[in-house]
Amino acid sequence: MTEILRHLGRYELCRRIAAGGMGEIFVAKSRGAGGFEKTVIIKTILPHLAEEQEFVTKFLDEGRIVVNLTHGNIVPVFDMGEENGEYFIAMEYVPGRDLREVLRQLHEERRAMPVELALHITAELAKGLAYAHRKTDADGVPLGIVHRDVSPSNVLISREGEVKLIDFGIARATGKISKTMSGRIQGKCCYMSPEQAAGRPVDARGDIFAAGVLLYELLTGCRPFEGDSDLETLEMVRVCAFDAPSILNHEVSDELDAIVARALAREPEQRYQSIDELQIAVTQQLYGNGYTVTSRDVATFLEQLFPKGVEPDVLRKARNSASSGPLDLDAALNLELDRLDRADATPSQGFVDPHLATAPALTTPVILAQELLVSSATPSVYAAGSDKSADPGTGSGTGSVQPVSTRPANGFKRWLAIAVALGLVIGAVAAIATWGPQASGMLTVESEPAGARILINGAQLVGVATPHTLALPAGTHNVQLSLEGYVPKSFTLELERRQELTIFGADARLTPVSINGEAxxxxxxxxxxxxxxxxxxxxxxxxxxxxxxxxxxxxxxxxxxxxxxxxxxxxxxxxxxxxxxxxxxxxxxxxxxxQESVAATQETPQIRTRPIGAQASKILVTFDSVPTGATVEVNGAVLGRAPIQASFAPDDVLNVRGMLAGHTMIESTRRASSIPNARLAFSFVPLEMGCLDFRALEPAHNELAINGRWLEGRRMMLKAHPLPAGNHTITVRNPDAKREETFSFNIEPGSRCTYLGVWKPER
Structure with a gap:
């Protein structure tokens, strides 16, 4: 049996999903003959406000406006009425998410909305606004509807990927009897136009400005105007200074920067003069760059962003209340948290600025067997912070090539852990016995002309060129030769244990690229x-x-x-x-x-076998890392990114440094001949990370340096800029104003960013 809160008119109110200072919102059911049932949203006025005629008139104005709006990008109103002095509006229920929830989820995942989806959503929103702006009465007289509250919470994305505009609660239509209550500024400060923030008359170009703010937020993950308080935000809106979106998101083109700048022009006369113009500009940008976006693409994006369900769990339970009882504890808590979150006035967080470094996620820890195969008398791996001396053959530094240390549980688990450890030791001993000099072969690579770069199994040999001899483990290998001005050549060969092979002759001859002698x-x-x-x-x-x-x-x-x-x-x-x-x-x-346009050719090389001779003059060392991609530096010279290989004399002492953003730096000193199986792998430990939200207001566009490192260009803000936990400094410099100042701040670990606002205007 359906449990309902109460009846209101012909509607059964099932769940209250939101409550504010002016009204409440319910999920309700409308029932009819033959088992007809429809889920709707009911908006009501709080009882004490129902006694204020001015507010009631304004509430009814919304219903009168929206009930006449029939467009695919506007949520329709079905009904409006009054019962026992309680006024209500009934509108379509749209399963999905509003853009505020989408932006919040993107921030939590530290990623940006794809540019093409931001353009598509803005274009769809513009279509709905354009219809409302053009709406006429029965005599063809324009109603002059202006939404005046275009913001993420008023834009819904349905489960099917449709974009719908809601809440014309403060919309103004020419000829309507209601006026802005008591001359108050209404709407959300961050999305107001400068004229609205100043209390001046607002027309359709105010909605264009708000749509531009929304587009900016979709592209960058942060709002262009957001201060510590509503007063500060209003002042920022009036000044109308902001960073170009491309500063915060490299995927944004200069043409798209120009579209946003025009939509956000301070003076209405400098903006697009109709929302249709903005819609056309955005659509041209979308299709002009080869994007084709459909509602299905938006729906797929939403499904991936909310894998537990596009429709919020609380709303789904409310919609299905006919077959369920009262909210369970989890649903009730979620509902209350959502209500508090909707009322939360704290600034929103943007996604990580693509310009700036981020900490990559740590993958599952892996210990490479080669690093474990070492003598117990001369251990080559130490935990981070080890004070082991940096003699050749040992590791040292703030971090090190690090083994995984576990503590077995008592009882059976302890014995199981010991058994596994013994198995690893036995396997290591067997590997040492098998993987020795006898398991290697010698390969000599020649080319005509000499001096070609050598890549073995996709890894470039740093600092060597043909002709070159190196030791390789027995097995199948791919060898590629690359030389400027010649077509790259690729070989696949099989090297047996203790065999010496040579790539030579006509098959090692490189074909020159045909070019003339001019500049x-x-x-x-x-x-x-x-x-x-x-x-x-x-x-x-x-x-x-x-x-x-x-x-x-x-x-x-x-x-x-x-x-x-x-x-x-x-x-x-x-x-x-x-x-x-x-x-x-x-x-x-x-x-x-x-990228080079000349493809490598795959050939079978001419190989000759020759007797076993002297030992190799060089050792090919492979440098690897977990996670992959660490920068490897040997004796002060950067080799490149792991995995990478380089050749060294057996007696060379290698001062190796591994660096990976967001992780502790690792240092190790080894003699080339002492590296087990010529493979050195670093296991990185992630730093505790936090983030910084920064804004300098007056002057607005400044040069910034964090911990003495200058960022590119000028900007007025940083959003969710990742930094390790701890103390940092930021230097703000404006050459035009001849002003420079350094500020200290502390970063706490976690996803909640530290906020620092400086150079605020004096009042």
């Missing part, structure tokens, strides 16, 4: 864009840049970007392509080598 012009870009380029020590400027090279010219390119590791590339006149992309390794993106 060539190269275009150099970076990923992410905007990195600073240096060629042979001379600054080229910010990428992309063009560079001309003569037949004899060779340049060493270096690309640097804030919070990314530097990238290097050697470019000559004979390079296969004239478009070079330097992909930098940042904390949130995988590293990729510059």
């Amino acid at each position: 060539r012009r190269f275009e150099i870009s970076t990923r992410p864009s905007g990195a600073a380029l240096v060629a042979n020590g001379m600054e080229l400027g910010i990428a992309p840049q063009k560079l001309s090279l003569g037949p004899q010219d060779v340049v060493n390119l270096v690309a640097t970007h804030p919070d990314c590791d530097p990238g290097t590339y050697t470019l000559s006149h004979s390079h296969a392509t004239e478009s070079i992309v330097l992909t930098l390794k940042c904390a949130d993106s995988p590293v990729r080598a510059p």
Whole structure:
């Protein structure tokens, strides 16, 4: 039997889902003949406000406005009425999420909404607003409807991916009898237009401004205007200064920056003059970049963002109340938390600025067997913070190549752990016996011409070129030769134990790329864009840049970007392509080598066998890390990102440093010949991380340095900028105002960001 709260008109109120200072919202059922049943939303006025005629008139105005709006992007109102002095509006129930919930979930996952989805949602929202703005009465006279409260909580995304606008509660229509109550400013401060914040008349261009704010938030995860208080926020809206979205999200194009800037122009005359113009601009940007977005794409995104259900659990239970009793404790707590959250006035958090370094998630800990196969007398691994001396053959540093330490439980579990440990020891001994010099073979790689780079199984040998001899474990290997101006060549070979093979002759001859002897012009870009380029020590400027090279010219390119590791590339006149992309390794993106348009050829090499000779003059060492992608530095020189290989003389002492954003740095000193199986793996320990929300108000656009490291460009805010827990400094500099100041702050671990606001205007 259905348990209902009460009846209101012909509706059964099942669950109260929200309550505020002016009214309540219920999930309700409307029933009819033949078992007809429909779930609806009922909005009511609180009893004490029902006695205020001005407020009642305003409430009824909403119903009169929306009941005449029939559009796919507006939630329809079915009914409005009054019973025993209680006024109510009945509207469609839309299973799904509002944009506020979507943005909050994206922030918790530290990721951004895809640009194409942000554009699609804005375009759909604009369609609904355009319909409302154009609406006329029965005589064709425009009603002059302005929503005046376009914000994330008033934009619903249905389970089917449809975008719907709700809550015309403070909408203004020409000719309506209600006026803004007592001259109050109504709406959410963060989304107000400057004229609305100043109490001046508002027209449809105010909704355009709010839509621009919403687009900005979808693209960047943060609001362009948000202060410590409503008064400060209103002042920021009036000044109307903000960072371009592309500063906070590298995926945003300059054209999209311009669309947002026009929508957020301070003066209404400088904005789009109709919401249709904004909708057209956004749609052109969407399809002009090859995006095709449908409601199904939005629905899929929502399903992935809310894997436990697109429809909130509390609302689902309320909708299904016909077959369920009262809310259980979890549902009641969730409902109350949701209510408190809706009333929460704390600033929203944005997603991590893609410009800046983030801490990658730590994968499942792995101990590589090669690192465990060491003598107990000379252990090569120590826990972080070990004070073991840094003699060759030992490890030292703030972190180290780290074994996993576990404490077995009492009883059976303890004996089980001992048995497993003994099994590992036996396996290690067997591996040592098997994996020795006898299990290796010798490979000599030659090429015509000499000097080609060598890649073994996809890993480049650092600092060596053909001809070169190295030891490899027995088995199948892929060898690739790469030389500027020549087509890369790839071989697959089988190396047996104690065998010596040589790649030589015609099959090792590289084919030159056909080019003329004239100067060539190269275009150099970076990923992410905007990195600073240096060629042979001379600054080229910010990428992309063009560079001309003569037949004899060779340049060493270096690309640097804030919070990314530097990238290097050697470019000559004979390079296969004239478009070079330097992909930098940042904390949130995988590293990729510059792409060349000439594909490697796969061939079977001509191999000759020769007698076993002297031991190899070099040892090929593999550097690996958990998680992968750590920057490896040997004797002060950066080798690259793990996994990577390099050759060393057996007696070389290697001072190795492993660095991974968001993790402790690891240092280890080893003699090349003492590294078990020539493989060194680092297991990184993540730092406790927090984040910083920062804003400088006046002057607004400043140069920022965190802990002495300057960020790129000028900006007025940082949103959810990741930092290790502890004390930090930020320096704010404005050359135009001749002002510079350094502030100290503390970061607490966790997802709640520390807020720091500086240079606030004096009142």
